[in-house]
Amino acid sequence: MNQALYPIISQGLILAALVIAISNQLFRFQKYHLIIFILCLGVLLIPVKQLPLWFYLRGIIGDLSISSSIICAWYLFIELINQTIWRGKWRGKWRGKKSSEKDTPTLAINWPEICWVFIPMGLFLYPFALGLSRFDSYTLGYAHWSLLIVFSAMAGYFLWKKNTLLSMVFSSVLIAYSLNLLESNNLWDYGMDPLLFLFCVLLSIKFFFYQCLCD
């Protein structure tokens, strides 16, 4: 995977994650997740006005951060495993061996914790980067020790808290940044993107209203 390959993979991941999430909510198409996933990747390659469709998607949403890609990939992995393999013929073999519920790995995403991490990050990054004051938080991402230490500490903290996903996210961000996997030289672009921030904001609003309704 390099700077040329990463964009199309990340576009495919987010499109597939979005379509599967919507289909889960509206149509209950769980059986067809694998087909939807493959179709999403295929659709992105269809040429429109001399350019493949993923060029247009990339023109709109830009390149996803490593964090977003891993969260999308994790989400898709759970959906595909749960719906096609776990509940398919493989499940029978696992069930024959031991109790299926115990053997099923705990891969569920802790969405509130993701919101707690990425909303403060976004609030620190975007207003200052967009010109709120003379201080520009984005410049901390140019090989600045402080942000590297924060990201390393977060990877360690979530490892200690046994949050596999977030620990892997921050470790992967550091590895991708060291390998210069994206076009950007700025660590922020590996760890954060506006879509992830907006998604977390919307999700926390949803949690908030659900909690109010339940109370």
Place this chain on the structure above:
Amino acid sequence: MSKSYWLVAYLAIAITLVLYTQINHKSANTSKIHIDAQEFHPKANANELFFHSKFVSDDLTKEVHSATAAPLSDGDLLLFWYGGEREGSSDVAIYSRRLDSKSGQWGTVTKLVERLDTAKNLNRNIRKLGNPIAFEYRKNEIWLFYVSVSLGGWAGSAINLQKSFDNGLTWEKPRRLISSPFFNVSTLVKERPIRYQDGSVGLPVYHEFLGKFAELLHLDAQGEVINKYRISTKRQAIQPMLIALSDSRMVALMRNVDKQSTRRLWYSETIDSGHSWQNISALAIPNPNAAISAIALEKPHILLMAFNNHPTERNDLTLGLSLDAGKTWKNLTVFEQSTDLEEHNPFSYPFLVQTENKLFHLFYTWKRKKIKYIVFNQQQLVRWIENKQLNHAMQEAIKSEPSFISHY
């Protein structure tokens, strides 16, 4: 924890890689500015006066705009501008033309950058192209920066860098500079870069999204962004024109986009090679929300500037002289003056440059239809200075050191 050995190992690899790359990383420390000022011989001889003007764009496109020129080591001048049906239309392309220093003749117009080619090279949709800016990084190596937009208006702009290693004959594929965390939008370029003595480059840029402010992008010798420094904030100043006064001091003259303020040119200074900037202040001369272009003479605190000398309209084009590093200005001559109130901003986007053969070249957008070119020599400039009875002040300024630059 016992089940997470692989995750511990993964984190250990990540931290090791970060440590390794950081130790080998060449950090963007304060570097000294490279000064490109030309010699100046302040003697006027009527027989040697030289002034000439002509149109240098062709009629291939309905509209043209935003000319920029790069003086080359061989004495040639490479001109760029963009043209199309109108500003922001999808057929806009960047055109180029070379002025041969030996023959003094302009070459043929070449379409250098097209929207669709740029989209294919950048692997993303491009809706329109915008301002180009070019400079010779080293002999035979030319860097061309230009604006492209994938979504929305100019606020959705990003900057691309395209290089030539054979003096502008052939060009490599462009690549995007990543300069903003918000979809990398809203970074534009208009004015020429400065060079640092360590081989890095300072590219003055500006933002037009939520805030309208100026910044300095610090690029390494390969053209990768290694840092950036904020020059202004809020919605006040864009298109910073940087002029190096010494190896650590620079001034920035900026277009005024602040609708609340009186329309005057913005000014700021730095004494640490552009890493930190003084708060901007308004100069006495007007600025009708218009681009300016300035250069330093041999003594870098003596500046020349082409600008619109009106608070609301771009109906004139004036040449100004500053003897105190851009703080005060005297008008030398007026190149254009329109009294037709029907015409909207007929003279705009000047670009002033001096070549090694001691000629001053000025390019600007003429009624959006053509790129006009004015060339004059040092003797002509001295004649204008004498006509304004500024020659004594000029002599004094040449003798003096720029001690009047404020410290903060």
